[in-house]
Amino acid sequence: MASVEKYNRVLTIGLDTEGLNLMTSELANVSMYHVDTDDKFEALLEDESEENFIPLIFCGPKLNQFSPYEVAQTIRNTYPQSRIIFILGTTEDLKISTLKKNGASEVFILPNDKSLLNMEFDDVVKLIGSAPGLTRYRAVQLFDIEPEDELPFDLSVFLPMNNKYIKVVKSGDKVRRQQIDKFKEKQVGRVFIDSRQTDQFYDYCAEKLADLNDPNSAMSETERKQKLQTSVRDLFATIHDGSDNADFEVGRQVMKQSESVVAKFLEKKTGISFHKQIEAALGSTEDSYTHASSVSAIASLLSMATEIGKPEDLALAGLFHDVALLGFKHDPYPGDEFVESLEADERKKYLDHPMDAQRVLKTKKMTITPEIVKIIEQHHERNDGKGFPQALSAAKIIPEAQLLSIADQIEYYGQFRPGEQRLSPLQAIDAIEKNGSISLEVLFKVRKVLKSESNISTRD
Numbered sequence: 044m045a046s047v048e049k050y051n052r053v054l055t056i057g058l059d060t061e062g063l064n065l066m067t068s069e070l071a072n073v074s075m076y077h078v079d080t081d082d083k084f085e086a087l088l089e090d091e092s093e094e095n096f097i098p099l100i101f102c103g104p105k106l107n108q109f110s111p112y113e114v115a116q117t118i119r120n121t122y123p124q125s126r127i128i129f130i131l132g133t134t135e136d137l138k139i140s141t142l143k144k145n146g147a148s149e150v151f152i153l154p155n156d157k158s159l160l161n162m163e164f165d166d167v168v169k170l171i172g173s174a175p176g177l178t179r180y181r182a183v184q185l186f187d188i189e190p191e192d193e194l195p196f197d198l199s200v201f202l203p204m205n206n207k208y209i210k211v212v213k214s215g216d217k218v219r220r221q222q223i224d225k226f227k228e229k230q231v232g233r234v235f236i237d238s239r240q241t242d243q244f245y246d247y248c249a250e251k252l253a254d255l256n257d258p259n260s261a262m263s264e265t266e267r268k269q270k271l272q273t274s275v276r277d278l279f280a281t282i283h284d285g286s287d288n289a290d291f292e293v294g295r296q297v298m299k300q301s302e303s304v305v306a307k308f309l310e311k312k313t314g315i316s317f318h319k320q321i322e323a324a325l326g327s328t329e330d331s332y333t334h335a336s337s338v339s340a341i342a343s344l345l346s347m348a349t350e351i352g353k354p355e356d357l358a359l360a361g362l363f364h365d366v367a368l369l370g371f372k373h374d375p376y377p378g379d380e381f382v383e384s385l386e387a388d389e390r391k392k393y394l395d396h397p398m399d400a401q402r403v404l405k406t407k408k409m410t411i412t413p414e415i416v417k418i419i420e421q422h423h424e425r426n427d428g429k430g431f432p433q434a435l436s437a438a439k440i441i442p443e444a445q446l447l448s449i450a451d452q453i454e455y456y457g458q459f460r461p462g463e464q465r466l467s468p469l470q471a472i473d474a475i476e477k478n479g480s481i482s483l484e485v486l487f488k489v490r491k492v493l494k495s496e497s498n499i500s501t502r503d
């Protein structure tokens with residue numbers, strides 16, 4: 044059987060209704076082969092055709108006789124090279140780590156992981172290539188764009204009235220001033236790129252960021268710093284603007300954009316592959332991956348804009364700050380109830396995690412500089428002296444560690460949690476000021492970056 048043609052490269056196995064609906068609507072023009080019964084599943088396994096390479100297989104929980112663990116294992120054996128993606132609901136009582144051990148490449152839990160799953164769909168489209176009608180768009184935040192800039196990607200806007208994307212700048216074209224003014228007026232979450240061009244887009248942004256961080260750039264010092272601050276502020280404003288109609292999906296996409304751009308920029312600057320580092324330290328199998336990579340990007344961007352510490356140190360400290368906490372679902376911050384709710388050995392693990400990071404990294408044959416070790420060791424210290432592990436007094440806590448703590452808390456407050464309101468970065472700063480964990484001096488610098496005229500004036 045010519046599987047590739049038959050399945051048009053996408054195969055689904057036992058998806059539940061929600062997963063199936065999502066796939067068929069998001070990938071409307073991709074033809075799929077759905078295995079939705081035990082019989083079809085057995086037939087699939089017996090299919091001994093020579094050409095049984097299927098790059099992408101989406102699996103769910105709905106087969107009767109085969110548990111997702113068994114599906115993962117058998118499909119991995121049959122298709123050793125495929126990317127095997129599980130789409131599950133929150134009600135399924137399955138361990139992500141076990142699924143991955145059994146062969147799953149990635150596991151998404153709906154509805155929480157919807158935006159991450161959407162990015163997976165972007166990759167599907169990338170892989171399948173340019174079938175007609177298959178373009179997927181990703182919201183982006185333009186970075187310090189100038190008239191006459193030549194863009195290495197297409198830029199589109201969305202017209203809600205027509206429910207349509209319109210290409211306004213073609214790849215290789217120069218951007219005109221009027222267009223930029225228009226983007227600036229409307230751009231927050233309103234400019235889109237073809238998801239197949241994300242690499243070009245990230246490269247372009249990383250170049251821009253490198254220029255803004257380069258003391259030898261053609262710009263004057265003042266202009267350079269101002270632009271850097273504006274770019275960072277705009278990114279944070281889009282990541283979550285705190286208003287009721289804020290689009291969470293857009294925020295997540297722009298957060299991902301920031302992570303990729305910062306990682307790319309720092310890779311250029313330091314020669315360190317952030318992707319490899321994080322994989323080596325955390326394994327892509329851990330939930331903590333997302334937390335670490337967000338905190339890393341936030342801390343590094345804040346460092347650039349406030350000139351506290353070195354952006355690369357903050358980025359690495361962000362990646363590894365909770366490396367000794369693997370297995371904990373979240374790094375809950377702040378609040379003592381969580382610590383008290385833990386069993387004795389868990390509590391010890393939690394309270395020791397800042398001090399344990401270096402040792403854990405050593406077991407993975409990774410070393411970090413003493414500066415980074417110190418930032419990590421102090422990331423739960425508090426300005427009021429009530430932090431851990433050492434309950435340091437305010438004067439002893441280095442500003443870099445405070446910046447990392449701010450990033451940790453911005454990330455924490457920005458998450459969805461049942462019964463709580465998500466806070467924008469600026470709202471998070473208010474909450475941090477109230478909880479007394481950070482010195483007013485450091486908070487002032489961060490607030491100054493995040494707040495501007497444009498934050499005060501009304502935005503639609």
Ligand SMILES: [Fe+2]
Nearest residue numbers: 364365374422
């Ligand atoms: Fe932590």
Ligand SMILES: [Fe+2]
Nearest residue numbers: 364365374451
């Ligand atoms: Fe954390």
